[in-house]
């Protein structure tokens with residue numbers, strides 16, 4: 001279902017998941033991986049009532065994808081896989097989808113209440129942000145800084161890679177939004 005070759009597009013909607021949509025289930029720092037692929041159908045019984053509070057993260061091959069957290073990681077047929085292990089140790093992983101899902105869920109969970117007035121936040125009407133109506137403040141997903149150092153000699157550069165890491169990994173620098181490519185590349 002979800003492979004690294006699938007057409008993944010980060011995005012946002014305030015619509016609730018429908019039965020044909022897909023859901024990334026996480027628990028703590030683990031992805032709950034089903035038997036096939038990485039996503040559950042939105043009407044999968046193992047999601048229980050958690051599908052109704054799932055949060056939009058984008059589309060995969062045109063199908064809306066959401067993320068939610070299950071309190072019970074021991075659901076039958078769902079294998080807990082650490083995000084880092086999935087990205088570094090496994091092949092054919094939809095890395096951007098999984099990392100976007102994690103970041104979006106952490107932001108959503110951690111901004112349930114306004115950091116200024118303490119009232120419960122709601123949807124921003126136009127973009128991916130939590131919104132406090134009394135304060136008029138949007139709360140956005142965190143920007144994640146990432147850095148790379150290039151060691152060069154003449155026209156060659158030194159590349160290093162963990163022997164256990166998956167072959168598709170690459171390095172970036174700049175600031176990254178959840179689900180976005182790096183905006184800038186720096187020079188020493």
Ligand SMILES: [Zn+2]
Nearest residue numbers: 114117132135
């Ligand atoms: Zn507020």
